[in-house]
Amino acid sequence: MIAEKLKIKDNFQFEIIKRSIDARSKSPKYQLKISIYIDEEIKVSEFNIPKFPNVKNKKHVVIVGSGPAGLFAAITLIERGIKPVIFERGKDVRDRRRDLAAINKNGIVNPESNYCFGEGGAGTYSDGKLYTRSDKRGNIKSILETFVRFGADKNILVDAHPHIGTNKLPDIIQKMREVILDAGGEIHFNAKVTDIEIQFNKVRSLQINNSDNYVAEQLILATGHSARDIFELLHRKNILIEAKPFALGVRIEHPQQIIDKMQYHCDNRGEYLPPASYSIVKNFNGRGVYSFCMCPGGIIAPCATNNGEVVTNGWSPSKRNNPFANSGFVVSIELNDLKDFQHYGALAGMYFQKQIEENCFIAGGMNQGAPAQRMIDFVNNKISSSLPDCSYQPGIISTSLDTVLPQFIISALRNAFLQTKDLRSGYFTNEAVLVAPESRTSSPIKIPRDENTLQHVQIKGLFPCGEGAGYAGGIISAAIDGIRVAESIV
Numbered sequence: 001m002i003a004e005k006l007k008i009k010d011n012f013q014f015e016i017i018k019r020s021i022d023a024r025s026k027s028p029k030y031q032l033k034i035s036i037y038i039d040e041e042i043k044v045s046e047f048n049i050p051k052f053p054n055v056k057n058k059k060h061v062v063i064v065g066s067g068p069a070g071l072f073a074a075i076t077l078i079e080r081g082i083k084p085v086i087f088e089r090g091k092d093v094r095d096r097r098r099d100l101a102a103i104n105k106n107g108i109v110n111p112e113s114n115y116c117f118g119e120g121g122a123g124t125y126s127d128g129k130l131y132t133r134s135d136k137r138g139n140i141k142s143i144l145e146t147f148v149r150f151g152a153d154k155n156i157l158v159d160a161h162p163h164i165g166t167n168k169l170p171d172i173i174q175k176m177r178e179v180i181l182d183a184g185g186e187i188h189f190n191a192k193v194t195d196i197e198i199q200f201n202k203v204r205s206l207q208i209n210n211s212d213n214y215v216a217e218q219l220i221l222a223t224g225h226s227a228r229d230i231f232e233l234l235h236r237k238n239i240l241i242e243a244k245p246f247a248l249g250v251r252i253e254h255p256q257q258i259i260d261k262m263q264y265h266c267d268n269r270g271e272y273l274p275p276a277s278y279s280i281v282k283n284f285n286g287r288g289v290y291s292f293c294m295c296p297g298g299i300i301a302p303c304a305t306n307n308g309e310v311v312t313n314g315w316s317p318s319k320r321n322n323p324f325a326n327s328g329f330v331v332s333i334e335l336n337d338l339k340d341f342q343h344y345g346a347l348a349g350m351y352f353q354k355q356i357e358e359n360c361f362i363a364g365g366m367n368q369g370a371p372a373q374r375m376i377d378f379v380n381n382k383i384s385s386s387l388p389d390c391s392y393q394p395g396i397i398s399t400s401l402d403t404v405l406p407q408f409i410i411s412a413l414r415n416a417f418l419q420t421k422d423l424r425s426g427y428f429t430n431e432a433v434l435v436a437p438e439s440r441t442s443s444p445i446k447i448p449r450d451e452n453t454l455q456h457v458q459i460k461g462l463f464p465c466g467e468g469a470g471y472a473g474g475i476i477s478a479a480i481d482g483i484r485v486a487e488s489i490v
Contacts, residue, residue, distance in 0.1 A: 067121020
């Protein structure tokens with residue numbers, strides 16, 4: 001095709017630069033951006049792990065949290081000749097697996113090691129989607145190339161919606177850890193921050209596990225959106241934090257075949273098309289209602305960080321070959337929705353989340369079972385007499401979701417689903433099940449920082465970072481923020 005289009009002979013090579021699928025017409029097409037090399041060899045990029053300087057005896061910066069923000073901050077510091085010292089409350093990627101098995105099979109939550117806490121952060125075992133709109137904040141290509149250097153498939157550099165997969169991310173995270181340690185950095189697991197010492201509005205040290213103190217005059221706080229104890233600690237110490245808008249709703253799961261048929265306009269997508277994804281954005285009385293973190297060929301996972309609560313999220317393996325497609329379907333929560341929680345001050349949104357998660361724990365049988373309702377039954381306010389097969393391993397319990405979610409969320413979701421009835425062929429069906437709650441879409445807290453130095457607006461040496469501080473919304477944007485903060489410290 002290239003030879004015919006460009007009227008050239010076969011003495012050329014080509015490389016795909018960008019690939020996406022256009023399924024708007026009845027015949028889906030791949031859209032390709034291609035570099036063509038005529039009478040010359042293709043320029044093959046090498047993606048080897050670079051040689052890092054040894055920083056064992058250099059000045060150190062403390063990082064709390066080993067998610068993408070913390071890890072990319074650590075690598076950036078090493079590149080600049082500074083020693084990162086990481087404290088991670090959870091376990092390494094291998095040992096985390098036992099705790100994930102315990103919550104899936106037995107409903108037992110380890111508050112320090114779960115889908116949200118542990119090496120690699122929440123993204124390690126919840127999909128590894130690398131799509132972001134944060135292209136103005138930093139170099140997305142550089143971050144994708146870093147993942148490739150550490151073992152990710154090169155296709156993430158090409159695909160419009162890159163994805164690594166939960167089955168492959170642990171090995172990548174482990175290699176990052178090995179490089180940090182080989183360069184003289186430190187990583188401490190099972191090391192929970194229980195206090196931060198502040199003197200004269202400056203960070204001095206950390207208390208770890210209620211006992212050991214560690215000097216920390218430069219502290220990157222990258223604890224993720226679910227570290228509620230850190231938010232409470234800051235609030236208790238009168239370190240300024242602010243409530244911020246977020247979103248909350250349900251996980252909706254369809255048979256993947258329904259989504260394929262809806263998106264590709266055919267009964268069988270065949271071998272050349274991947275499991276289809278979708279994006280839906282609606283509006284109800286000025287309030288956003290939208291799909292979030294869509295997982296084709298995926299699984300709904302139990303992501304509670306404490307016993308006594310239920311939280312759902314979704315993930316896909318690299319092949320996305322499970323029989324179900326799931327997505328968050330959430331409603332925007334504004335600060336004026338939190339009136340009943342105003343006595344919690346800046347923590348109002350956090351306690352709003354917590355109340356709903358506790359409601360769902362009780363409704364789900366108090367063993368990580370989740371309340372659920374078929375889609376059309378939900379819209380008609382009818383308790384489902386039966387529930388379809390579902391990928392959520394702890395099990396789902398037929399419940400009226402009106403009893404666990406606030407009415408303004410219920411009304412917004414019902415209206416949005418009714419709108420899909422005409423616009424999305426096949427989407428509005430009782431074969432789909434809603435599982436509650438999808439509550440950890442983003443942090444309900446923002447930790448304000450100076451726009452120039454990226455330090456906390458009050459406390460010198462404290463650098464709020466990543467998703468938990470309100471400055472990111474996924475793996476890529478968190479990594480970008482980690483790099484920015486590290487460079488600011490340098």
